[in-house]
Amino acid sequence: xxxxxxxxxFKYPKKLTDTDKRFVAIKDKINKIDDAIQNDLExxxxxxDFDSHINWLLAHELLGTADGSGSNxxxxxxxxxxxxxxxxxPLWDFDSTLSMVTNRHSSFWYYESTYLPFLLKSPKxxxx
Numbered sequence: 001x002x003x004x005x006x007x008x009x010f011k012y013p014k015k016l017t018d019t020d021k022r023f024v025a026i027k028d029k030i031n032k033i034d035d036a037i038q039n040d041l042e043x044x045x046x047x048x049d050f051d052s053h054i055n056w057l058l059a060h061e062l063l064g065t066a067d068g069s070g071s072n073x074x075x076x077x078x079x080x081x082x083x084x085x086x087x088x089x090p091l092w093d094f095d096s097t098l099s100m101v102t103n104r105h106s107s108f109w110y111y112e113s114t115y116l117p118f119l120l121k122s123p124k125x126x127x128x
Contacts, residue, residue, distance in 0.1 A: 008075075025080050033086060037115065041122040048115070050128040052087040057116055061105060063097040073114065 008030075010016055016023040029047065036044045072093035077084040119125040 011074075022080060029077075029086060033115070037118040041118075042124075044119070044122055045124050045128075047086060048119070049085040049087040050119075050125055052089050053115065053119065054125075054128065056088040056091065057114075059091050063094070064099060065094075066096040066099045066101075 010026075013020075013022050016026075033044070033047045036047055074089060074092075076087050076089070078087075
């Protein structure tokens with residue numbers, strides 16, 4: 001997994017085991033995203049919904065969020081179909097908003113605890 005320091009907590013489905021077909025499908029999706037980010041950015045848009053990621057990141061940037069990431073990130077997808085893309089949202093955890101250092105971006109730009117630094121290497125992401 002690319003984001004090794006990031007751990008996932010499942011809100012739904014509630015109980016998953018390592019052999020649960022939903023868990024296997026979710027893990028497969030994350031591994032495909034990681035592989036595309038590392039090896040094939042040309043096709044990253046097949047796995048990630050750019051609009052939801054851009055909206056989430058820009059909202060935190062405009063709000064001046066100083067919190068680096070972690071438990072304030074939610075990923076979801078519409079269903080378990082292979083064509084369903086990974087989305088980001090909703091926004092929450094606003095206790096560090098309006099607390100950035102002057103003339104700095106939110107910490108999401110600097111740390112590889114989100115997909116942002118990797119997605120910024122994709123022309124499709126930048127120009128979407």
